[in-house]
Amino acid sequence: ALSRAVCFSSMISLMFAHVLIQTFTCALLAATNTNLLVVYLSADMALFILYKIARKDFYYYVNLSGFLRVMFSVVHRFSVKTLANFTMLMQFRNPCELGGLPYIFSLFISFAASFVSSSLYLSHYNEGEGDTTKLSDDTLKTILASLYSVWFLSSVTFIAVIKREYLHTFFSLETASDFSKRFYLDLREDQEETKGAMLSYHCDVYKEWGDELIKPWTSKNWSRWEEEKPMWFRDAWIENVPNTYIPYDWRVKYNKTKGRVDPQMRRRSSMQQVKTLLGVEEGK
Known part of the structure; x- marks a missing residue:
C-alpha cells in the first residue's frame, strides 16, 4: 500500500x-x-x-x-x-x-x-x-x-x-495493430464476446494478422454460434465481419436470404427492444 x-x-x-x-x-x-x-x-x-x-x-x-x-x-x-x-x-x-x-x-x-x-x-x-x-x-x-x-x-x-x-x-514502439494482436492472443478461448469485439473495429487494426488468428476462429465456431445464438452474435456484429472471415456456406445463405434473419422478424425484434426499454410487458 x-x-x-x-x-x-x-x-x-x-x-x-x-x-x-x-x-x-x-x-x-x-x-x-x-x-x-x-x-x-x-x-x-x-x-x-x-x-x-x-x-x-x-x-x-x-x-x-x-x-x-x-x-x-x-x-x-x-x-x-x-x-x-x-x-x-x-x-x-x-x-x-x-x-x-x-x-x-x-x-x-x-x-x-x-x-x-x-x-x-x-x-x-x-x-x-x-x-x-x-x-x-x-x-x-x-x-x-x-x-x-x-x-x-x-x-x-x-x-x-x-x-x-x-x-x-x-518505451514501446507498438502500433494499434500490434497492441490489438497481443491483446487478442492473451484472451482465453471462452472470452468469445471480447474476441468478437475486435471485429467491430476498423479492419486496418487486424488485417495484418487477422487471416492467421481471427479467420480460423470464426470459421471453426460460426455454425455453433448460429445454433446457440449468443447475445453478442447479432446482425450488427455480423455486418462488420469481413466476408472472407465468414464460412462460405453461411455467406451463400446470407446472400440468398438478404441477411441473417427475415426482415419482418428483424422489425419485430426491434419493436420488442423498444417495448423492453419502455417497460412494456409482452402481450400488452
Whole structure:
C-alpha cells in the first residue's frame, strides 16, 4: 500500500512539474514572439503526425470509412497530442493513442524547449511601453531549476517504485495493430464476446494478422454460434465481419436470404427492444 501511495504521489508531482514547464515555455515564447510559439507547437505536432504516418498508424481504430474516417482521425490525433502535451496523462502512452516512445519523446521535447524558450526570452524580449517587466536571468534560473528539481526527483521516484512489468510501456514502439494482436492472443478461448469485439473495429487494426488468428476462429465456431445464438452474435456484429472471415456456406445463405434473419422478424425484434426499454410487458 505504501509503494502504491508513493507511486501515485510521484506520478502526480511529475505531471504537475511537466504541466508547469510546458506552460512556462509557451508563456516565454508568446511573450518573446507569438510566431515562435506557433512554430514550436506546429513542429511538435508535425513530428508526431509524421511518426504516425510512417508507422502506418495514423488512422484511428473506430470503424468509419472515407472522408469521415480521415476527419475523425485528424481531430482525434490533434486533440490527444494537445492534451498529452498539457496534462501528461499517462493513459496516452497506450499504443492506440500516442504510444509509449512518442509519449516519452514529447516529455523531453517539452523539457528541451524550456531551455530554448528561456534563452530566446532573455536575448530577444524587449520591454515596450505598457508591457510587463522583463524577468531577470536569476529569476528565470530559479523558476526553471525548481521545476527541473521536482521533475527529476519525481521521475526517479516513479521509476523506482513502479512495477517492472509496466516500465516497458513507456518505451514501446507498438502500433494499434500490434497492441490489438497481443491483446487478442492473451484472451482465453471462452472470452468469445471480447474476441468478437475486435471485429467491430476498423479492419486496418487486424488485417495484418487477422487471416492467421481471427479467420480460423470464426470459421471453426460460426455454425455453433448460429445454433446457440449468443447475445453478442447479432446482425450488427455480423455486418462488420469481413466476408472472407465468414464460412462460405453461411455467406451463400446470407446472400440468398438478404441477411441473417427475415426482415419482418428483424422489425419485430426491434419493436420488442423498444417495448423492453419502455417497460412494456409482452402481450400488452
